[in-house]
Amino acid sequence: MKDLILKILPWAIGAAVLLFALIYYNPLGLWSSSKISLADTPTVIKELKELGEFVTAEYNGEVIESLASSNASENLIRQQLDSMPNIYQRIRVEYEKIYLQHPNRRRKRKKQWEAHEFAETYAGEIQIAKKALHMDEIDLLDYVIEDSLSWNEFKTLHGEALRAKVNRDLTKGRSDKIKVAYIGRGRVKAGFDLGSIEESVYEITLSRNAAGDSMRIVNLDPELMDADINPWYIYQPEEELEVPGYELFALKKAGKVEFSDVAAVKLACKQSLVSSALNQRKILDYAISSGQQTFKDLFNMFRKEGEPELVHVEIVPTQFYKFKADILADGRIETEEISRIRSKLVEKNLKADSQEAKALLVSLNKYHDMVLDVEGWATLLGQSGVEE
Amino acid sequence: MEGGRGLVEDLVPNAEFSYLEKYMKRTHYFPILIGLVVFLFLSACSKAPYRPKVVGEIKSVAQLATMEAKLSKIVLGTKEKAYLGGLLKARNATFLAHSEATVKLGIDLDKLQASDVEITDNQISVHLPPIEVMNFSYPAEKFEPDDYYSSANSRWNDFSYGEQDELFRQSQVAILKSIPYLGITESAEQRTRQLLKGLLRRMGYEEIYIDFRPAASSVSSLSSSTL
Numbered sequence: 212m213k214d215l216i217l218k219i220l221p222w223a224i225g226a227a228v229l230l231f232a233l234i235y236y237n238p239l240g241l242w243s244s245s246k247i248s249l250a251d252t253p254t255v256i257k258e259l260k261e262l263g264e265f266v267t268a269e270y271n272g273e274v275i276e277s278l279a280s281s282n283a284s285e286n287l288i289r290q291q292l293d294s295m296p297n298i299y300q301r302i303r304v305e306y307e308k309i310y311l312q313h314p315n316r317r318r319k320r321k322k323q324w325e326a327h328e329f330a331e332t333y334a335g336e337i338q339i340a341k342k343a344l345h346m347d348e349i350d351l352l353d354y355v356i357e358d359s360l361s362w363n364e365f366k367t368l369h370g371e372a373l374r375a376k377v378n379r380d381l382t383k384g385r386s387d388k389i390k391v392a393y394i395g396r397g398r399v400k401a402g403f404d405l406g407s408i409e410e411s412v413y414e415i416t417l418s419r420n421a422a423g424d425s426m427r428i429v430n431l432d433p434e435l436m437d438a439d440i441n442p443w444y445i446y447q448p449e450e451e452l453e454v455p456g457y458e459l460f461a462l463k464k465a466g467k468v469e470f471s472d473v474a475a476v477k478l479a480c481k482q483s484l485v486s487s488a489l490n491q492r493k494i495l496d497y498a499i500s501s502g503q504q505t506f507k508d509l510f511n512m513f514r515k516e517g518e519p520e521l522v523h524v525e526i527v528p529t530q531f532y533k534f535k536a537d538i539l540a541d542g543r544i545e546t547e548e549i550s551r552i553r554s555k556l557v558e559k560n561l562k563a564d565s566q567e568a569k570a571l572l573v574s575l576n577k578y579h580d581m582v583l584d585v586e587g588w589a590t591l592l593g594q595s596g597v598e599e
Numbered sequence: 600m601e602g603g604r605g606l607v608e609d610l611v612p613n614a615e616f617s618y619l620e621k622y623m624k625r626t627h628y629f630p631i632l633i634g635l636v637v638f639l640f641l642s643a644c645s646k647a648p649y650r651p652k653v654v655g656e657i658k659s660v661a662q663l664a665t666m667e668a669k670l671s672k673i674v675l676g677t678k679e680k681a682y683l684g685g686l687l688k689a690r691n692a693t694f695l696a697h698s699e700a701t702v703k704l705g706i707d708l709d710k711l712q713a714s715d716v717e718i719t720d721n722q723i724s725v726h727l728p729p730i731e732v733m734n735f736s737y738p739a740e741k742f743e744p745d746d747y748y749s750s751a752n753s754r755w756n757d758f759s760y761g762e763q764d765e766l767f768r769q770s771q772v773a774i775l776k777s778i779p780y781l782g783i784t785e786s787a788e789q790r791t792r793q794l795l796k797g798l799l800r801r802m803g804y805e806e807i808y809i810d811f812r813p814a815a816s817s818v819s820s821l822s823s824s825t826l
Contacts, residue, residue, distance in 0.1 A: 225630025232638040244685075247762055249769040250675040254700075254777040258669040261790050262703065266662040266733065272655045391760075400660075400734065405794075436664075437703070439736045442768040446775075455768060457739065459761045470744050473760050477739035492657045501659040509661075509708065512716055513723065513802055 263406025266436050267505055268498035270399045270488040274480050275460060277392035278472055282479035284378070290471055291377045293583075296362040363546070363586055390463035391472050395480030396456050397440030399488035401433050401498035403526075404577070423522035426506070432532040432574065433498040435539065438485045440477070485540050495536055499526050530559070531571050539578055546584040549591055563594040572597045664705035664733040665794055666787035672774055674698050674742070676766040678758055694758045694766060695748040699741040700774050703734040704787035706811075722806035723799055729814035730787045732778065737771050784814065 276283060413431040417424060444456040457477055462468065488494040507524045514521065534555060538548050552575070561568045572595050582588040592598070674696045680689040710728035717724040749758075758766075778784070792809045799807050 222630045225632075225634035228631065228634030228638050232634070245678055245680040245762075247676055247678050247758075247765055247769075249766055249773065250677070251773075252673045252675055254670050254672045254774050254781065256668055256781055256783070257671050257699070259783065259786060260667040260669075262664050262667050262705075263794055264662075264664040264703070264705075266660055266664065268657060269660045270655075270657045400662075402662075437734045437736060439734070439738065441735060441737045442739075442764060442771045446768075446772060455764070457764055459764065462760065465759065468760070474740055474742070481738070481740075487655075488657070494657060497657050497659075501661075504659070505661045505708070510802075512711070512713060513718075513725075513799060515720075515803065516718060 261406065263404065264402060264436050265405050265502070265505075266400045266402035267433075267501040268401045268494050270484075270492050270494050271397075272399070272484050272487055272492075273394065273396045274483040274487065275392065275394050276476055276479040276483055277461070278390065278476055280476075280479050280483075282482050283475045286475035286478045286482075287471065288374060288377050290475065292374070299362050363584060366546070388464050389467050389472065390461055391468055391476050392459075392461040393473075393476050393480055394458040394460050395440040395477065395484060396444040396454065396458075397481065397484050398437070399435065399439075399485055399494060400437040401488075401494045402436050403431055403498070403502060404434055404436075419519060423520040424518075425523040425525070426510070426521060427525045427527065428506075429527045430529050430570065431526050432528045432535065433495045433502065433526075434532075435485070435489070435494070435536055438481060438488070438540075440481050440484060482541060489536060489540065495532060499528065502526055529567070529570065531555070535571070535575060538575065539581065542581055544575070544578070544582045544584070544588065546587050549584055549587045552591065563591075564596050569595050569597055661708035662705060662733045663708055663791065663794070664703040665790040666704045666783060668702045668704070668781065668783045670700045670702060670774060670781075672698050672700065672770060674766055674770045676758070676763075676769075678762065692757050693749060694744070694763060696742050696744040696763075698737070698743075698767070698770060700771075701734075701736040702732055702774075702778060702783070703736075704730050704783060705733040706791055707731060707733070721804055722808075723804045724808040725795065725799075725810075727791065727795075727809060727811050729812050730784045730791070731814070732775070735771075735775065737767070737774070739767075742767065779814075 278284075414429045416427045416429070418427070419425075441456045443453070445452050445454040447453070457480070503524045503526055506526075507521050510521045510524075538544065538551065552571070556563060556568050556571075559567075572592060576592065576597060579588070674694070676694045678692045678694070680692075681687065682689070706728050708728075711725075715726040715728075744763075788811055791811075795809055796807050
C-alpha cells in the first residue's frame, strides 16, 4: 500500500502542478475564455464652442501613481467633500419642512430624533447623509438645523475637522489592505488663447530698422491648454502601434477596491503629469520661446511682397502667468485658492480694482466653470469691478 | 509487494520487469518535473516584459484649435465568459457608465508650406491643411458607472478594473470614428476661416481666399497628432 501511494503521489503532484498552471496562467484560454463587447451607443454633442487656441508646446510623459500617494488620498477626500453640499442642502430642506409642520418639537429634538417622523420617513436620506457627511445623527442635527448654516459657512467653520474625519474614515483599515497602482501616459499642451482678442489686455508694437521688422507682444500669457491621459495613448493599428494611456500596474484585494479608488489614482496620474510639465519641463517658458518662432514664421509667410522681413518676435507675459497656471492646474478654483489670489494681490501691493488686478481676474474668469466657491468668487470680482 | 517488487509486477505476475522497475525508480519524480517545467514555462511566458517607449520630452508644435465639442457617450459593455473550452458558461455580466469627451478641432500649421500661400498685391489665397483632431480628451474622472444597471451576474463573471479599462479604450475608438459624421468638421472650417480672415485683413489684405486640403478618413490619420 505504501509503495502504491509512493508511486501514485508523484503523478498526483505533477498533475496538480500542471492543473494549477493551466488554471492560473490559462494558456490559449484553455481553462476559461472571456469576450468583452461594447454596445453601439450613439455619441451625442452636448455643447459646441468656438476657440482660438494657439498651441506651441507639447509634453509627452509617463508617470506612476498609487492609492498610497498624497495626490490620490487628497482626491478621495475631495470626492467625498464634493458630494456633501447637495446632501447637506437636501437634508436641511426636508427637515425644515417637518419642523414647519410641528414647530413645538424643536425643544425636544434630541430625545425625539430617533422616533421622529422625519427619521422614519427619511431613514434612507439620513443614512446617506450620515455616511456622506461622516457625522452621527446628533451632529447632523446640530450643524444642519440648529446652526442654520449655509454649506460654505459650515465648511469655513468645520472644514478642517470634517476633512480630518473623512481622511480617518477613508484610510481606517483600508490603506494597508488594498493596493491600486497605475502607469499613466499622456500629453500636456501649452500655448496662447487668441480667441478672445477683443477682451484681452495684450498690446502689440511693431518697430522697423535696417535689419527688418520687430514685433513685441506685451501681456500675452502662455496657458496650459490641455492635460490628458486617455484610455489609449497611441492607437495606430495599421502601424501596429497600440499603447494604453492607463495601465493597471498593481492591484491587491480587488474585491475591496472601489471605482472611486481607481478614479482617484487615475486623477493623481494626471496631476503628476501636469506637475512634471509645469515644474520640471517648464512648459510655459518653452511655449513662449516656441511661440515667438512660430509667430515669426507665420507672419513672414503672409507678409506682402516688398515688405521687410519680420526678424524678431518677443512675447512678454504678465507677472502672474505662472501663478495663474498654478491656480488652474488642478481644474478647480476653491475657497482656499480665492484666498491665495487675494494674498497675491496684497503681496504685490495691488489694489483690488487696479488695472493689473483686473487683468488677472478677467483672465481667470474665463475659467469660471471651474469655480466651486461661487459666492467667494463673485465677491472678489465685485470688489475689483469685474463683471461676471 | 515484498522485496521491493513494484506495482506493475504485482499486477502481472511472473513477468520480467526488472528493467522496467529500475527505469520507473529512476523516473520516480518525472511527473513532478514535467509539471514544474510546464509551470515555469507558462510563468516565464506570462511575465514577458511589455514596456512601450514613451519619450518624456517637450517639443515645439504649431496647432490652431478653433472648435471645441463636448460629447457624451454611454459605455455599455457585456462580458461573456466560458470555462473548459466552452463546456461551462457563466451568465453574462454587464457594465454601464456615463462618459464625456472633449474634442478640439483645428489645423496643424506645421503642415502649411510656403507654396500653399499665393500673394498678388492686396489679394491672398491660402490652401490650409485639413481640419484634424487637435486634442482629444476622455478623462477618467468623468466616467460615472451606473451601479443600478451594471451587474456582475455571478461570482464567476464580473468586470475587473482592467476589463473596464479595455471597454473605455473601445469607447474612445468608437467616439473618434464617429467624429467625421457629427458635422463639427464644417463648423471648425468656418471658424478657422473667420479667425484667419480677421488676421489677414489686419495685415492689409482686401481679397482673401481660403480653402482646405481634403481630409483623411481613418481614425488614426484624422488624429495622428493626438493619438
